[in-house]
Each structure stands twice: as structure tokens, then as C-alpha cells.
Amino acid sequence: MTDTSVPLDRATDTDPAPARRWWLLAGLGLAQIMITLDATIMNIALPSAQADLGFSAASRSWVLTAYTVAFAGLLLLSGRLADRIGRRNVLVIGLIGFMLASAVGGAAPTFTVLIVARAVQGVFAALLASAALATVTTTFPSGLDRARAFGIFGAIGVAGASVGLILGGVLTEYLSWRWAMYINILFALPAILFAVLLAPRGRAGAARIGLPSTLAVSAGLVGVVYGFTNAAQKAHARHVTLNTTGPTVLRRFRLAARSAVSLRGRAAPAGR
Numbered sequence: 001m002t003d004t005s006v007p008l009d010r011a012t013d014t015d016p017a018p019a020r021r022w023w024l025l026a027g028l029g030l031a032q033i034m035i036t037l038d039a040t041i042m043n044i045a046l047p048s049a050q051a052d053l054g055f056s057a058a059s060r061s062w063v064l065t066a067y068t069v070a071f072a073g074l075l076l077l078s079g080r081l082a083d084r085i086g087r088r089n090v091l092v093i094g095l096i097g098f099m100l101a102s103a104v105g106g107a108a109p110t111f112t113v114l115i116v117a118r119a120v121q122g123v124f125a126a127l128l129a130s131a132a133l134a135t136v137t138t139t140f141p142s143g144l145d146r147a148r149a150f151g152i153f154g155a156i157g158v159a160g161a162s163v164g165l166i167l168g169g170v171l172t173e174y175l176s177w178r179w180a181m182y183i184n185i186l187f188a189l190p191a192i193l194f195a196v197l198l199a200p201r202g203r204a205g206a207a208r209i210g211l212p213s214t215l216a217v218s219a220g221l222v223g224v225v226y227g228f229t230n231a232a233q234k235a236h237a238r239h240v241t242l243n244t245t246g247p248t249v250l251r252r253f254r255l256a257a258r259s260a261v262s263l264r265g266r267a268a269p270a271g272r
Contacts, residue, residue, distance in 0.1 A: 020198050021139050025149055027194020028132045029156045031095060034187045035125045036160030037167070038067060042118075044168035045177035052177065055111040066115050070122025071129075079130035087131045087138070088199040094127035095195060099188035106181035117181070135199060 042049070046060050082090040098121055105117030136153055140146040171179040 018145075021145070021149075024139060024194060024198040025136065025152060027191045027198065028136060029153065030187045030191035030194070031091070031128050031132045032153060032156045033160040033163070034098060034184050034191070035071075035129055036157050037164040037187075038121060038125065038184065039064075039071075040161050040164035041168040041171075041180045041183070042067075042177075043165060045172045045180040048172050048177035049114070053108070053111045053114065059111065062115055063118055066118040067122040067125070070119045071125045074123055074126040075129060078126040079134070081127070082131045082134055086201075087134045088195065088201055090127050091131035091135060091195050091199060092192065094124045094131060095188050095192045097124035098128060099185050099192075102181045102184035102188070106178040108178075108181075121184075139200060 042063050046063060049063065050057070050060060078090065078094075101117050101120040101124060105114055105121065108114035108117055133153075136149055137146075140149045167183065168180050171177075171183060
């Protein structure tokens with residue numbers, strides 16, 4: 001019997017087999033743990049990486065900041081992109097890109113290559129985060145199954161940050177700091193398999209990406225993350241950050257709101 005609670009235009013986005021849904025959730029959980037894992041796994045590995053690549057103590061924060069800034073800045077845009085070209089496509093692209101960036105970062109011969117690899121990781125992590133969350137939403141119907149799925153998915157995300165600290169120390173102690181990057185390959189390979197075989201194919205939507213407003217909000221998010229990260233490192237800049245971040249964010253969101261209103265105003269006559 002067909003579940004009438006699922007709209008007909010979204011029927012292709014839902015997998016009807018309950019067992020397949022939970023296997024897919026396992027694959028999405030691997031993607032989720034990679035995202036949160038990489039936010040903390042390099043903390044313990046930083047001293048070893050510094051000794052190996054020879055960068056200064058002042059530059060150590062960039063290994064963490066590059067990932068966080070790229071992830072936060074592109075999260076909104078990646079969500080719109082998933083609606084535009086399809087969640088499954090974005091999910092697979094994110095997994096493959098994240099895996100390749102991890103491989104490059106693990107083999108990095110210089111500090112610059114490591115920073116670029118971390119930033120690219122953040123870009124693909126943003127794609128993963130939006131696509132994985134949207135896939136959970138559309139794969140599980142409303143009700144108890146969805147509540148359980150979101151509970152598991154959220155718990156994996158919370159656990160990933162703690163596991164990252166522990167795993168980073170273990171890998172650095174017994175293997176090398178480079179394995180703090182290589183470990184993502186072991187998570188990504190089965191996650192790609194799950195995504196290709198089980199993720200609903202869905203359809204590319206007609207969602208419109210409002211580029212001015214999206215870029216404005218993304219730039220505001222980058223500014224917030226970058227500002228507070230630097231404020232934590234430079235005590236004398238804390239009062240400057242607190243005094244300038246608020247107004248800057250308000251200006252960014254005001255610009256985004258104006259752009260959105262302008263776009264709606266242009267589209268209104270066509271809709272009539």
C-alpha cells in the first residue's frame with residue numbers, strides 16, 4: 001500500500017525498503033563522523049606536523065582555521081547546490097573530494113600544501129553536511145523512524161568531535177601525524193559505496209541560487225569564524241573583534257535581505 005503521507009513529487013526521493021534506509025543511514029553516519037572528526041583530529045597531531053614541516057608556532061592555528069572557515073562559509077551555498085543538482089550527486093562529489101583532499105593533506109610536503117588541503121576539506125565537508133542531512137530527511141518518513149534516524153545521526157556528530165581528539169593522539173603516537181588525514185580514506189570508501197548503491201537518485205530541482213545574497217551571507221559567516229578564531233589567538237584584538245563583528249554581520253545580513261527582496265520583486269510579475 002502506498003504511503004500517502006509522501007507527496008507524489010517527492011516519491012523518487014524516498015527509498016521504500018526499510019532495511020535499505022538503515023544501511024544508508026550507516027553510510028551517512030560515516031560521512032557525518034568524518035566532518036566532525038576533522039574539526040578536532042589535528043589538534044593533537046599539530047606538534048608532530050610542525051616538527052615535520054617546519055612551520056612556526058604562530059601558523060599552527062591556520063591548520064584548524066582553514067578547515068573551519070571554508071566549512072562555515074560555504075555551508076549555505078552547498079545546501080542550495082544540493083537542491084539544484086540533486087542530493088545524491090552532491091553527496092558523492094563531497095565524499096570523493098573530501099577523500100582526495102585528505103590524501104593530499106596526508107602526503108603534504110610543505111605547510112602551504114597542508115593548509116590548502118585543509119581548506120579544500122572544509123569545502124567538501126560543507127557539501128557533505130548539507131547533502132547528508134537532506135538525505136536523512138527525505139529517506140525517512142515522518143514518525144518514529146525519522147526521530148530515531150535523526151537521533152542516531154546527531155549522536156554520531158557529537159561523538160565525532162570527541163573521537164577526533166582521542167584518535168588524533170593514538171594515530172600520532174603509534175603511526176604518524178599524517179594518518180590523522182589518511183584515516184578519512186578508510187571512512188570515505190565505504191561511505192561512497194553506500195551512497196552510490198543506496199542513496200535515492202532523486203531529481204535535480206529548479207531551485208534558484210541567489211548569488212548576491214548567498215555570497216553576502218557566506219562572506220559574513222567567514223568573517224565571523226575568522227574574527228573569533230583570531231581573537232582567541234590574539235588577546236589584544238578581542239575588544240576589536242567584539243566591537244566590529246556585530247555591525248559587520250548586521251550589514252552583511254541587511255545586504256542579503258535587500259538582495260532577496262529585490263529578486264522576489266523581479267520574479268513577482270512573472271509569477272502573475
